Amino acid sequence: MSGMIVSVQGLSKSYGKRAVLKGVSFEVKEAEIIALVGPSGGGKSTVLRCIAGLEPFDEGLVRVGGAELRAGSLELQRKSLGALRKESGFVFQSWELFPHRTALENVYEAPVYVKRMPIEEAKAQARSLLERVGLRHRENALPKQMSGGEQQRCAIARALAMAPRVLLMDEPTSALDPQRVGEIASLLASLREREALTLLIVTHEMGFAARLADRAIVLCDGEVIEEGPPSRLLSAPSDPRTRSFLGLG
Template sequence: MIEVKDLCKRYEGRMVLDGISASFGPGEVVALVGPSGGGKSTLLRCLNGLEPFDAGTIRVGDDVLVPGASRASGAGVSNIRRRVGFVFQQWHLFAHRTALGNVIEAPRHVRGLDARSATELGRALLAKVGLSHREQAYPSELSGGEQQRVAIARALAMEPEALLLDEPTSALDPERVGELVALLSRLREDGLTLVAVTHEMRFARELASRVMVLHGGRILEEGPPAQVLERPRHERTRTFLGLAREQSAPEPEVSSLEAGRSGVVTLFPAATVRE
């Protein structure tokens, strides 16, 4: 369980996170959505100590992050990072190591596993993400989707209780998005907590158990995807999703339709919403 209470973060005089309180439970998938600059990625980075904050607390089990430089928290940050994995938007794989080499690096040097145990774990995780046949490939030889799956396997090698993903679909085509949703669905079934920043509404709708809308460093609203993405309560959310424009558009006249055809009104103008 990750618990956030009254979290505040300022950057160059601007309030990036303004008193956010939230919780993320075991096996829950939470999609963080909202206009750019709303604080989504900053919140994600605060959750495992990558970003210091100015006020509030973050609790992961018995470990607590407090305001100030993350390095000052020492052991608490290390414990939390072992329990809460992070998959970066750019993946940051080691270019000089194979897919298997990238996955076994942390188990060997952080968890202290011997070479044989780490290799067995790495191969099992690559199989889990569907990349057994690419274990000896270097990052430059992998597609964007394959590199992402190696990054996920690398994060899982620390056996985390939660996984944070920053824009996991940003470099993927629609087919690869579907594959990622299927992979993360399997991880969810294993009981892993997933928190993802995304602008891909299809991803949020198909995978998330809860959607949280951030704007101006605050949580505008949250709830099940069907409620937040289809029937949002806040006007800013409706504008972000394009629903305000859709509702104001005139309905097509029935008389203008050709005989034998029907009009179809889509609930979402596009799969991806960006500002």
């Protein structure tokens, strides 16, 4: 379908005998912001890791831009993985900065070594990204010298430095205070406006989802049980499992 930048079709995955994804399907339009929500253990991180090409799956198909991943070994799909990595960036639940690199180095190194961007250009870009996430004054800090929220914002800047078309984020605001959550929401909204960035965000914060997302997809026990505008899900969820996940009884 034209205008669709991410397509997940019939994604299934088991760990041993436990099926954790049971035929998950959804599509994401270019510049759309999707919140992937649902109870803990429902499979949100697993779906994101499959879309990022970090995890093989047993059945189904994943398409991101022009890259396509199929079920089975990732080892046999090197070319597709390479194409996929050019299209998408990932911010993990545990943000995993390089521990012996400063904030600035964490942000500018991938563009230099992966994209061959000239170092001065990469540094200038990194400084402007650090500015946008409110970390310009911390550019020389090592990850262990930064707070959890600062590390998280640094990880977001690092992902943006590669100018992905699609950004996959696993709980990008879990270590942030409400003010920072608001700031990150504004930053992401502006990236969508200015750069047509497509965002797929796993979050537990329905306030964040409601403020930012065009659409929420509810994943429960490895299945999509409901999707729609976050405001509608919050006010009138149709599935009883969404109701109970939202604490609406």
